Amino acid sequence: MLQSISNKHDVHHERRRKNSLASLTSSLRDNKTHLLLAASGSVATIKLPLIIQKLAADYQRLHPNTSADSGLSIRVVLTPSASRFLAGQSHEQPPVSSLLDMACVDGVYVDADEWKEPWKRGDAILHIELRRWAHLLAIAPLSANTMAKLANGMADGLLTSVVRAWDAWGDLDGDVAAVVGGGARHRLVDGSERPRRRKRVLVAPAMNTAMWRHPVTARHLGVLEGQWGVYGSKSGGKKGEEQEEEGEQLERRDGDNAEVAENENADGWFEVLQPKSKALACGDVGDGAMMEWTNIVAVIEERLGFGQ
Numbered sequence: 274m275l276q277s278i279s280n281k282h283d284v285h286h287e288r289r290r291k292n293s294l295a296s297l298t299s300s301l302r303d304n305k306t307h308l309l310l311a312a313s314g315s316v317a318t319i320k321l322p323l324i325i326q327k328l329a330a331d332y333q334r335l336h337p338n339t340s341a342d343s344g345l346s347i348r349v350v351l352t353p354s355a356s357r358f359l360a361g362q363s364h365e366q367p368p369v370s371s372l373l374d375m376a377c378v379d380g381v382y383v384d385a386d387e388w389k390e391p392w393k394r395g396d397a398i399l400h401i402e403l404r405r406w407a408h409l410l411a412i413a414p415l416s417a418n419t420m421a422k423l424a425n426g427m428a429d430g431l432l433t434s435v436v437r438a439w440d441a442w443g444d445l446d447g448d449v450a451a452v453v454g455g456g457a458r459h460r461l462v463d464g465s466e467r468p469r470r471r472k473r474v475l476v477a478p479a480m481n482t483a484m485w486r487h488p489v490t491a492r493h494l495g496v497l498e499g500q501w502g503v504y505g506s507k508s509g510g511k512k513g514e515e516q517e518e519e520g521e522q523l524e525r526r527d528g529d530n531a532e533v534a535e536n537e538n539a540d541g542w543f544e545v546l547q548p549k550s551k552a553l554a555c556g557d558v559g560d561g562a563m564m565e566w567t568n569i570v571a572v573i574e575e576r577l578g579f580g581q
């Protein structure tokens with residue numbers, strides 16, 4: 274009995290330690306591969322534990338000489354609606370807190386974590402630290418609601434704040450970031466060049482067919498793919514020509530170290546993993562279902578350079 278209370282206490286203590294801001298800030302340069310994995314409120318959130326499990330297993334298979342925990346670090350962000358799908362209501366829907374016990378998971382965050390301690394000057398800020406820490410952000414699933422927020426620059430929760438604070442130009446996180454997803458170069462006004470270190474955001478939309486086909490979705494995709502998107506991503510996405518035109522129109526703001534944008538989108542930072550068509554959980558049949566989760570894992574692994 275006492276042993277069981279003590280074990281529960283240990284588990285609780287370990288979860289608190291892992292999720293602390295201090296643990297996050299001290300791991301910025303721990304030489305692990307950092308995946309920030311998020312979910313917003315779609316039924317496909319129930320695939321999140323499977324995605325985590327496979328990433329850890331694949332990492333272990335590809336790196337048999339190190340434990341997966343010492344090479345791959347995953348931190349999870351959930352919107353309030355996403356948390357509703359992981360409340361221990363079925364075998365495939367374990368409670369949110371249990372994700373922290375999975376291999377490679379070093380943090381699980383919800384909106385309340387931003388405000389856990391009353392902030393004072395000098396304190397770290399969770400959404401900024403998560404952005405700094407991440408080598409790649411993958412949002413799977415991306416709900417219609419969060420898609421709309423991202424496309425419109427809203428930042429009313431932890432996940433949307435991370436994306437709103439993303440280092441879209443690759444200016445800020447270069448010292449921490451692995452160069453993920455291409456090695457394009459900035460051309461400075463003096464003609465010299467330096468590598469651009471833009472980190473990517475991968476999103477896997479998942480929604481009802483009518484939501485997916487709604488005209489406003491095309492508007493949001495126009496921003497995520499057309500303006501911020503990566504050319505020629507293997508996942509499909511918008512037609513190259515359309516993106517190219519929009520990419521060439523982008524203008525880089527001029528500042529003290531003004532840089533000339535030459536075709537800014539050539540290594541954009543946003544990648545939309547196209548949904549598939551199937552019989553949806555709600556009974557409708559059609560497109561809008563999240564890309565097969567195993568394919569999402571494959572894209573994440575490719576972008577993170579697993580196995581290299």
Ligand SMILES: Cc1cc2nc3c(=O)[nH]c(=O)nc-3n(C[C@H](O)[C@H](O)[C@H](O)COP(=O)(O)O)c2cc1C
Nearest residue numbers: 313314315316352354355416417418419479480481
């Ligand atoms: C059972 C249930 C399933 C839902 N499935 C989806 C879905 O697959 N995709 C989606 O975009 N919204 C879905 N919704 C609606 C979202 O959860 C809702 O729009 C919510 O506000 C999304 O919040 P978030 O984007 O902050 O996570 C579902 C709602 C419920 C109650």
